[in-house]
Structure formats: structure tokens, C-alpha cells
Amino acid sequence: MKIALISERGRLAVEGLAGTDWKLFNFRISTGPISFLNIIDSGFGTPARYLMSLFNRLLKSEFGSTASPKLLFNPLFELDHATILIVLERAGRNAGQALPTIFCDGDGYPLAYLLPASLTFSDAKYLSLLSTVDAVLDQTSLNGFFGWKTSIECMPKVGVNMAFLHRFQSGPCLDIYRWVARAAVDAMRAHSGIGERKNSRLPFSVIMPHHAGDLLFLSLASQRLDTHFSTVVANRAYAEIVKNNAKGLNILQLELPPLNRDGARIPEWKYFEAIQKMLPCDRLYYYARPTRDYDTSSFHLIDQFAFALGNEYYSGDELLIRSSRSSDARILAAGETFNVLLHFDSGWPLKMYPPAYQKELVELLSKHGYRITALDGQHELPCPNVAFRSYRDFTELLRTQHILVGMDSFPAHYAAHVSGLPTICLFSSTRPENSNAPRAMHYRHLERGLECRPCRAVEKCPLNGRAACNNFVAPAVVAQEVENMLNAVYRRSDGIQK
């Protein structure tokens, strides 16, 4: 039997070289190196998605040899040693029968899933739809997905010291996980009845309602992998981003304003309560926003999304962000003036370049004779301001520009990752590794590199008490970098650099 456990408690080894051939794999959710045992830390990976990953890895470890039953410990929980031992003891009793079993504690929380050897790589995606918080619901799901007769073994004496695994601590998402599993069961019942794997025809949809930058990165991830998802559930405001940048993903539009863009700060799970009523019961859903803590991970959002979409990473060399290309040098017509687009708006106040800096930067750039335009400016600036009306208008506008100076937000990410426009991205309270473009001639990110980021503060800096982040670089630095980049990227058609 192959056993998978996400554990930070050190290695366990199970005796049994013959007979049941137990092998216990201690996996880790890693913010650093990626390997067979270190799974990428993704803010968009639910516990069930990690369950799928555990299964895939066990299968890979025995690829080519005899298949064996698999015991997957629930990644949602950090189980104590005694609980692990008791589950192993129970699983040992059941191993010979090789029947699917869910081991749960007295409150019905699944502790581990014993899956038969017949399960294959193509079945793994269904594991990502389990609730991981409700054994009875998961029993129904497994029976529905695979036509099994899954049994439940309740162990009322264990689980008392159960704690959430660090990755899943924040965000009251348990109800959402439960909803995802129940929605899958309902969809199966409504469309094909339970069992017999008839449900493989039901399409998979990934729920990612907002925001623009997230949907851009999700779309870019879909370009670089074959995913089992066919639809993205997103706010109407971002539909064009998905349509124009995703590969093989349709959009299911939500007729709701994006979360927290209307001034009201409501929690993610409350927002989900509103949208779940709008979702049709004709597909299987994966909720890709179980936490806002994607910045605990050092990995790029493209890779974090790719994991959510089903991609498995076995080494750091496989990271998709590394495969991005840099742009070539561009030609500027003789006598042409540089157009500089500035975008200072962002999701929350601390991510926005301070108004005084904005004005100073415009003045410094004007001295160089650049033609400056502000995009969606919220403050009075000595330059023309263009509102962000639509995706199409935005992309048209980019074609007329020579460089974009932006925040850690959609315009800068689009310019750097998609259009290849020279871009300078100004980071403040967020983590550049999560959204940076690969280092290239046409891309620079600027920040002071303060150790207090990412702080997750929104309105005010916890250190200075102001609505301005100390990590922003001064306008003079930005202006100098703009000049450097323009000189590096563009060559005049007369052959003389500016």
C-alpha cells in the first residue's frame, strides 16, 4: 500500500517489505524547492486539489510497477502522531479487502481516504471535488464519481487534537468546500445518475470571479498547459480578459460587481454565498479562491493558477513562468516622441503610488519631453487622463505607447506578460515574486526591498500609520529608470540612439 501524508513532522517509515508493501511518503507544501516530495504552494489550491496531487504523485512513484491501494491523509488537517498510527492500523485491517474507505473522526471530518488500486491518472481530477470536511458527502461523491461502494470508518476517539494545516488556516472556506462537493453530487444526480463513471462527460468549471490581474494570470496559465477545465466562472467585467488570453476556456459570466470594488469590504465567503445561486447545475465546479494568502507562496501566480488547473510540478525547472520569452529591441521612427503611459490606480490604497509622488513623476518625465498619459487617474495630474473603459480600448491604447509605468496591477501585468510593451512595475506592500514578469530588457520592477512586505495591510501602513507604503521608490528613481529603459529598448530608424 502507498500512503501519502502532508507532514512537517519529520519522516515516518512503515515496516512491511513484503505482503502489503507499505510505503509512506511524507509530502510537504513547499514555498521553496519543488521536487517529487515538495508540492508547489499555491494560494489557489484547495485541500482537495492537494489530495489530487498526493494521488498523482503516488501513482507516479509506482509507474510501471504493480498498482496498489492508496491511503491519502486529508491535507486539510495536521494530524497528530497517534491519529496517523490509528488510521494506519485500521487501514492495515482493510488493506486486504482493498475496498474504498473514508476514515473520519467523531465529528465526521475525513482523516484519510483509502482508495483502491484501480484508480488511474485520469480519475484524479475528481478527487479535487471532494469536500475534505464531510465524510458522508465525500462518500456520496466517491460512489458517484467511480461507481464504488465506499464505506466510512468512524473513529470517535481520535481527531481531538486536530489542527488545520498551516496552508489552509485562514479564510472560513469550509462551507465553500462543502458546497463544491454538494454541487458535484447534485450535478451528477441531475444529469446522469450516480455511478458508472458516466459523469466524466460533465464539464469542469473553475470559479475565479475576480480580479483582472488574477484572471489574466489564470488565462496565461491555461495557454501553457492542457487542463481538464473547460470554463471559467468570472465577473462580467473581466470576461474580455479571459476571452482574449485563455486557451480552451469558455467564460461563464457573473452578473455581479467584482468584490470590494464598490467600496464595501465584504468577506470572500459572503460573496460566494451570493454567486452560488447563479451557478447552473450542469457542471462540476472547482473553487479557486480558497484563500487570499497567495503571497505566503514565493511562486508566481501563473504557476499557482496552473497548479489549480491541474498541472503537477515535480521540479523547479518545470515552472511555467521560466518559459516566458523576452522582447527584442524595437525601432522608433526618426523624430518620433516617446509616449509614456502612467497607471497609478490599484486594488487598495497601499498598493497605489502616493499622489504627491504621482505628480512629481509626471513633472520629471515632462522635462524629458515625453508625451504623458495617465490611465484611470484618481487624482489631479498635469497630463491628459484616459479612463479604463474596456479591454479593447486598453489594448488599443497600449499600441500607441512606448512604455508603461504601473502598479502591481492588471495594466502593468498585461503590458509586461502579453503585449511585450516596455514596462516598469512599482511594487509596494505586495510580493514581486508573485506577479513579476521574467527579468528582461523590456521589464523592470522597482521597490525599496523593505522586509516588512508583504504586510497584507490595505488602508494604512502598520508602521507609519499613513496611506502610503514606504516600499515605493522615489519619482526620481522611476524617471531615471524610464529613460534607461527607453534607451535600451528603442533604436531610432536613423540608427542613432536617443
Place this chain on the structure above:
Amino acid sequence: MNQKIAYCTIASANYLARVEVLKSSLREHNPDAELHILLCERPDICRTLATEAGHAFVSPDQVCRHWLHMAFYYDITEYNTALKPFLIEYLFDQGYSAVIYIDPDIEIFGSLQPVEGLLELHALVLTPHVCLPMAMDGLKPGIDDIVRAGQFNLGFIALADGDESRSALKWWQNVCLEHCIFDGRHRFFVDQFWADILPSFIQKFHCLRDSGYNMAYWNVFQRDLQYVDGHWRADGGELRFFHFSGLSKQDLTRVSVHQNRVTAPIGSPLHTLLSHYVERIGAASWSRHNGHPYSFGFYANGEPVSSEDRRKFLLLPREERDEIGDPFQQASAIRNIKRIDVDSLDERRILFAYRLRRYANQIGLLWREYVRSLKTKGVVLTHLAVWRFLSRRARTILHRG
């Protein structure tokens, strides 16, 4: 047909005296035979000993890419036997058309030309432990021991290169990679357990039942050993080689430490044979390495590698072992691995132990809090607080009652 045949053996430094006897006796009776010696020691030690011994040894890293991990998770005997299929393939790859493996504790007494001849017709030649039925009389070895140890004794194996042999070797290597262990519970008897099935995989197989081959404590009671006209004979025929397995040097009449079925009275042909062998290994120039410590017996920090550490490392999945890297450098990481024996797990015991530990932790916490309070608040205030706490608890319990 002209075959290019390699003779080989595997040993660690402490067995080099025996290897020298094998080498010289082989050369004595088979002048053209060249003995390849795989020395199961660290590669740098192999090079040093090669210089001292004047013989080029094959080192483990030359024959198997998993040599380091195997050296850790197998003990000295397991390791020496596990590398056998790797050495044979290595010699095939060196251009030899056939390989004859002989254990280091064997002495050659006659020509092995017949075996070389067999290899022209057969791809695999093995010698059975016993060639006659045995009674179940409670003595050691019994037929049950023989069956458990394997039908054939792998102190000798002859293989000719070919598709079937290569395929069987690959399979043998795979099982020897992690399963070449002594484990009575699972019937594992190092490589020998697995090699029993080789005749099923190789069509051209010859079972060499001649009494002159691989005579040892497990069959000596079924064969007539004589010394006639300066030659050793078995059942009237020529004795080709004797396997001194488990030799009891302190008491040669015991023949082997693994048996109680036969004795070798002083003056008997068997005792004479054993005595001569002991004299030869004592006189061997390589006997100066007898006390050489096993170089895979210690961590890099000098601490000995225990059999528990070896087994814990073996039980880890290969991917985990790869992540650890060189286990000889990772003493604490290896010791921190918790080994779980699923057969001995008991839910009630686990829960009891777990609760005991939890209560012990709580008592420890209370004690530390008490000591801290004594230091900061003084004796009177602390004991007053304790008294108040206990009275409140008592009142609560009484109230409940």
C-alpha cells in the same frame, strides 16, 4: 566455441584472506582463469587496498549507481550479496561472454573446465543445496531450512551472456535493489531467495548435481569425502570446490556455526580439509586486512551505523532517500525517522500512550508554572494561589455531585 569467461567474487576487506585463497587455488587448478574481485568498501578504500594488495579491485561505484544508498541500508552480508547481479552485468558489459561467480569462502580443488564446457550449451548453471531427500528430524539444517534458504546455493552461479540472461539479470537487480535482506518473517534470504526462480526465466538451464561441486555443511553428510593419492574426492569423483560457509574456526569439529547435523572428528577427512583451509587463510598475505573495519559501518562523524538506522532508511520511499542524499552524512536525520511496524499497531495501546504523553505534558506545564510562580511571587503567595485553586476545584466537584 571460444568463450571469454570471467571468474568473479565479492567480499569486504575483512574477507580478503579468504579471497586470496580462492584466487590462488583457482589459478592453481585453472591457470588461465582471471578472478575479478568486487571489494565492498568505499571507493577510496578500494584504491588504497588495491595498492597494498597489488591487485586491481572493482569498487561498488563501478557496478551500480545506487551503491551508496545500498551500502547504507544493507548490512555487510546483504550488501555483498545484493551487488552480485550488478557485478555479473558489469562483466558482461566488459566483453565477457560468460561469468562464473564464486563466493569468497570457497577453495578450488579441481579444474572448472566442465563448467566452462556447460556454458557453451547452457545459459545458466546452478548447484542445488542437496541432491538427496532429507528427513525432518529436527536437526539443522533440516529440509525446511534448505527450502527456506533456497533450492540453489548462490555461492556459485554461472551465466552466459544472452537476451534471456540479460533480462533475468535486470529483474534480479531490481529485486536486489531493495529486497536483498535477511528477514525470517517475510522469508527473505538475501539474493538466494530471489535467484531460486531464475531457472524459470532462462530456458537453457543446467542443474549441476555433481557431488564435486559446492560441497558444504548443508550436503557434506550426503557425500563421501576422501583424500586419495594427494587428491580430494567426493563420492569417488574429483572434488572441484568446497564452500566453507559459517566456518567455526574456534572448533573445527563443529564444521559450521549454522548446523548441528554433522561433526568433523579430529583426523577425519573433513576435519583435515577444514584445518588445511584455516591454515591457508592464516598464511595468506591479505590476512593483514582481517581486522579492517567495514568502511560502510560508520557515519561521517564516526558514529556507528546501527541496523535500526539501516532498516529505517530502507523503509523510506526511494524519493525520500534521494532527498536525504548521502545518508552517511545525515546521522541525525536518519535517527529522527520514526519506524512504524504496522503488524504490531494496536489502537488501544496507541491511544493510551498518547493520552499518557498528553497528561505528562500537562503536568510538566503545571510544574513549570508553579516553579515560575515561586520565583516571582514568593512561597506564601504561590501556595495561597494553589490552595485557592484547589478549593475552587473541590467546590465545583462537590457542587456537581
